[in-house]
Structure formats: C-alpha cells, structure tokens
Amino acid sequence: MTDLSVLGWMPGLDAELPVGSRPGRVARVDRGRLTVLTGDGELRAHPAPALLEGTGPAVGDWVALRGELVVAVLTRRSAFTRVVAGRTSAEQVVAANLDLVLVVDALTTAPRLRRVERYLAVAWGSGATPVVVLIKADLCDDVPAALRAVAEDAVGVDVVVVSSVTGEGLAAVRALVGPGRTAAMVGPSGVGKSSLANALAGTPVAATRGIREADGRGRHTTTARELHLLPGGGLLVDTPGTRELGLVDGAGVDTAYADVTEPAAACRFRDCAHRTEPGCAVAAAIDDGRLDPARYTAWRKLQAEAHRQALRSDARARAAEHARVRALHRSYRSQPNRLH
Structure with a gap:
C-alpha cells in the first residue's frame, strides 16, 4: 500500500x-x-x-x-499549458497539479534570455512557482557570468546551477522537490532534461543521448510526458522539448516582467502606451538605466501575442456556438412531425 x-x-x-x-x-x-x-x-x-x-x-x-x-x-490546482503548435487556439495541458516549474536551459551557449523569459511567463501563469535550472555547468567556461545574466533577468525567480556530471546543484534541486511536492521540467529539446531526471532519481528513468559534435547541442530523447517518484519522496515530470511555446493567455506575462509593470503603474495616464506620452514612468526607467529596453520590447511582444491568442480563442468559441445552433436547426427541420 x-x-x-x-x-x-x-x-x-x-x-x-x-x-x-x-x-x-x-x-x-x-x-x-x-x-x-x-x-x-x-x-x-x-x-x-x-x-x-x-x-x-x-x-x-x-x-x-x-x-x-x-x-x-478532479479539480486542478495548477496546470502548465501551451497552445498547440501551428495557427490554432487549441490548448494542451503539459502537466497538472504542480508545485514547481523547473525552467531548464543548458550552459553550453550564452544564456538565451528571451527564451527563458517566455517559459517563465507561462510558468507564472500556471499557478506554480517557477525556478530556473541552468544545467551542464561543467561545459561552461564562465559560470558566474552566465548565472549573473540570468539572475538579473529572471525577476523574482530563484536560479540554480547544476551539473549532472559533477553533482553540483543536485542537492539544491532535491531540496526544492521535497516529499509530496511535484515539479515539472520544461525547456527546449536537447538541453538535458532527461539527464537531469536521471541524476535526481539516482537511477536511469529516462533515455538519454549524447550531444551533437557539430554544435554541442543535446539530442531530443523524451517523447512523452511522464511522472517519476524520486527517492526523497518528491515527484518529477519529464516533458518532451518544445520548438514552439505558445502562450495560452497573458496571465503570467506581467509577473514575469515585474520590472516593466511596476513603473508602468506609475505613468501619468492610465492608458499610457509607453511611447511618447508625457509622464511615462517606463520611458523614464529606460532613460535612467533602471529598465533594460530589451526587456520592455520582449514584454510588449508577449503582450501582443497573448492578445492575438485571446482573439483567436474568442473566434473559435463563436464558431463552435454557431455550428451548434446550425446543427440544432438542421435537426429540427429533419423531424417528420414538426409543425409548418
């Protein structure tokens, strides 16, 4: 039992x-x-x-x-969701009832900050707590610089550096995923999520393949999401990598970009577009160096994407309702004893 x-x-x-x-x-x-x-x-x-x-x-x-x-x-208390790849509004639940979302990226190249930000926006919207896990630290020439760049960018999020080869950082991740707690690893294909799962489990639970000699990137191995019970009592969901992580909505965007939304709340005009309006606190934060303009641009891009997705979802719901009504009318007209 x-x-x-x-x-x-x-x-x-x-x-x-x-x-x-x-x-x-x-x-x-x-x-x-x-x-x-x-x-x-x-x-x-x-x-x-x-x-x-x-x-x-x-x-x-x-x-x-x-x-x-x-x-x-049963009712989900959290869910990491994404839009199915392609021109669609269909929603896919990657993993449910999570306490943590481990946003995994490899230190084999320079930190890909915009990609990490996108994953963090979806993670914040899931209802779980995101943590950035930078793996393959043994292959990085300057770990402190990479850690500093990501930590400055991942506002309000813990960042852990890990090496599955040397064991660095594994204890810190195990401590986060304590008994009865569930974490999902998310990230692009080939960053090393399966190797991390095996290292945390202390035994092979996921297939792995070596890195490609051409570019030093890992090979995609996980083909299905799977929940693993860890030795310390925590639970870990290994997920396939994603080439495209579409936003279901904008629920987590503002949280991921708190350094943008906080000054935005202080703008003179409530409907400030943060372009040329007088009294724009966002423009002031960029001018005096408190806000990275690249972060502001990324925030606007994700906001626009979430808005487009909301419009597609509304259009899909309207089309479904229209189809339902048409089907009812056809069904009524086909009844032989209906009144004329």
Whole structure:
C-alpha cells in the first residue's frame, strides 16, 4: 500500500470523488491509455468517452477510478499549458497539479534570455512557482557570468546551477522537490532534461543521448510526458522539448516582467502606451538605466501575442456556438412531425 500523500494527494480532494470510486494520479498518457498510480500500485486505465472532450486527462491529474475506467478528473490546482503548435487556439495541458516549474536551459551557449523569459511567463501563469535550472555547468567556461545574466533577468525567480556530471546543484534541486511536492521540467529539446531526471532519481528513468559534435547541442530523447517518484519522496515530470511555446493567455506575462509593470503603474495616464506620452514612468526607467529596453520590447511582444491568442480563442468559441445552433436547426427541420 502506498500513502497517497507521497503522490501529492491533498485532503480536500476526497469530497470530489464520485461514489464508488477511488483516487489515482496520472503518470503517463499514451494514445488515450493512461498509466495511473494508486494506493495499491500502478495500473493501466482508459478514460470515459466524456473525458476526451477538451484537454482530457493529463500527466499529474488526480482522477477517479472505477476498476480500470477513469470516470472523473478532479479539480486542478495548477496546470502548465501551451497552445498547440501551428495557427490554432487549441490548448494542451503539459502537466497538472504542480508545485514547481523547473525552467531548464543548458550552459553550453550564452544564456538565451528571451527564451527563458517566455517559459517563465507561462510558468507564472500556471499557478506554480517557477525556478530556473541552468544545467551542464561543467561545459561552461564562465559560470558566474552566465548565472549573473540570468539572475538579473529572471525577476523574482530563484536560479540554480547544476551539473549532472559533477553533482553540483543536485542537492539544491532535491531540496526544492521535497516529499509530496511535484515539479515539472520544461525547456527546449536537447538541453538535458532527461539527464537531469536521471541524476535526481539516482537511477536511469529516462533515455538519454549524447550531444551533437557539430554544435554541442543535446539530442531530443523524451517523447512523452511522464511522472517519476524520486527517492526523497518528491515527484518529477519529464516533458518532451518544445520548438514552439505558445502562450495560452497573458496571465503570467506581467509577473514575469515585474520590472516593466511596476513603473508602468506609475505613468501619468492610465492608458499610457509607453511611447511618447508625457509622464511615462517606463520611458523614464529606460532613460535612467533602471529598465533594460530589451526587456520592455520582449514584454510588449508577449503582450501582443497573448492578445492575438485571446482573439483567436474568442473566434473559435463563436464558431463552435454557431455550428451548434446550425446543427440544432438542421435537426429540427429533419423531424417528420414538426409543425409548418
């Protein structure tokens, strides 16, 4: 028997369980089949058809089971989500019920600050706490300089430097992912998330491949999201790398760019566009060196992207409603005994 608190169970979830069901936590999703961790061990299950609408069960979800059938997904307290790649507003839940989002990047090149900022914006919007983990420190010539650059840019976020080879920083990450706490590793393909997962677990739990000689970058290995139980009692979600991380909404953008939004709140005009308006506190912060203009530009770019996504989502919802109404009209017209 496994104590469900080890898997991150929260006492208040009992009230959500349908009568005659038992709880389990989704560890993996494979083409509609679920690997679920329960108090009695691991089992394979499949979701009820009604649950396949919308985002469906995701890794990290708490679900209600009747035998091998998942009959309900319990309320998510947090979720790292992204827009499916391409011209779409479809939303994908990468991992649910997280305490931490580990934004992983490798120190094999100069810090890619704009990319880290994008991941932090999505992480803040998830409801979990983001932490930047800079790995492959053993391959970096100037770790202090790289750490300083990222720490100055990642406002309000802890930054940890790690080497899976030397063991540097692993204890600090393990301390963050304590018993019953769940963290998801997110980041681009090939940065070394699987190697980090293996180092934290103390045993191979994810496949790895060597770096490419041409550019020193890692090779993509993880193909599915998976929840691993760590020796210290924490839980870690390893995720496939993403070439494109689309914003679902702008919920975390302002938090990630607090150094921009704080002076913006002090502008003379509430609708200040931060361009040529008199009394613009953002312009003043840029002029006196308190605000990096590149950060301001990145903030505006992500705000605009979130606005476009909101418009696409609204258009999709309207189209779905129109299709529903048309289907009802067709159904009514096809009834043989309807009144004329």
